[in-house]
Amino acid sequence: MPSADDLAASRYARMRWNTPLSEEHGALLLERLAVPPGGRVLDLGCGWGELLLRAVETASGSDAASVTGVGVDTDEVLLARGRQLAAERSLQQQVTFLKQEAATWDEPADRVMCIGASHAFGGTVAALEALAELVRPGGRLLFGDGCWERPPTSEAVELLGEDIRQLADLIEQARALGWRVLHFSTADQREWDDFESTWLAGRQEWLLAHPADPSAAELRAELDARLREYVGVYRGLLGLAYLVLAR
Numbered sequence: 001m002p003s004a005d006d007l008a009a010s011r012y013a014r015m016r017w018n019t020p021l022s023e024e025h026g027a028l029l030l031e032r033l034a035v036p037p038g039g040r041v042l043d044l045g046c047g048w049g050e051l052l053l054r055a056v057e058t059a060s061g062s063d064a065a066s067v068t069g070v071g072v073d074t075d076e077v078l079l080a081r082g083r084q085l086a087a088e089r090s091l092q093q094q095v096t097f098l099k100q101e102a103a104t105w106d107e108p109a110d111r112v113m114c115i116g117a118s119h120a121f122g123g124t125v126a127a128l129e130a131l132a133e134l135v136r137p138g139g140r141l142l143f144g145d146g147c148w149e150r151p152p153t154s155e156a157v158e159l160l161g162e163d164i165r166q167l168a169d170l171i172e173q174a175r176a177l178g179w180r181v182l183h184f185s186t187a188d189q190r191e192w193d194d195f196e197s198t199w200l201a202g203r204q205e206w207l208l209a210h211p212a213d214p215s216a217a218e219l220r221a222e223l224d225a226r227l228r229e230y231v232g233v234y235r236g237l238l239g240l241a242y243l244v245l246a247r
């Protein structure tokens, strides 16, 4: 494989999913999401849909065809990985991956997931409003969104933007828009460190294997800058809140 293709493939290679979340925490969220037998699960901004696949797998139990899912994302490379994962787990009849702008999706589902993708709707408030139209009556939404763990520095706001709230404000915002909060939890420090490390690790490994590649110097500088930003600017400040919401 040419080194450029190799590099592209390495980008997400070390990540389980594209959010700070441990196996145990992921299992807890799926328990709280409580996908019903025969239910339909929709994941907007799904990436390669690992949590969606687990939601369908877990809820289907022995009745392998009982739950169906659809993942929506704009990145074809990630969607292809999702389709491959579905095929490897014999879930290709149950879970489909579609390339589409999340904000244009209009088919409601029993359970909706939107993790780290509120920007696809124009921000947190717009996402919580739009997602209300996509959860069927009696349904639930798993919403993962950034939050400040404590008052941010001006440097962190400059880097990460204005549309991030402290957890209490995020919860109040959801309530103000008519949602009831069935569950909330935040990513802990180890989940964040693992997320940031695995986000860089695939490309770190590529660099070690191709130290003299023409693009190595630029990539090395990019990875160093990202790590410096994380540990120097937002580690311990930026959180990720997982809310299970209903209305």
Ligand SMILES: C[S@@+](CC[C@H](N)C(=O)[O-])C[C@H]1O[C@@H](n2cnc3c(N)ncnc32)[C@H](O)[C@@H]1O
Pocket: 017, 018, 019, 044, 045, 046, 047, 048, 049, 050, 051, 072, 073, 074, 075, 078, 100, 101, 102, 103, 114, 115, 116, 117, 119, 120, 121
């Ligand atoms: C931080 S990742 C989270 C992925 C996934 N939810 C997970 O937890 O692994 C955000 C995802 O949103 C997708 N995305 C960004 N803009 C989008 C849009 N307008 N419509 C659909 N997906 C979008 C990106 O391609 C990316 O896969």
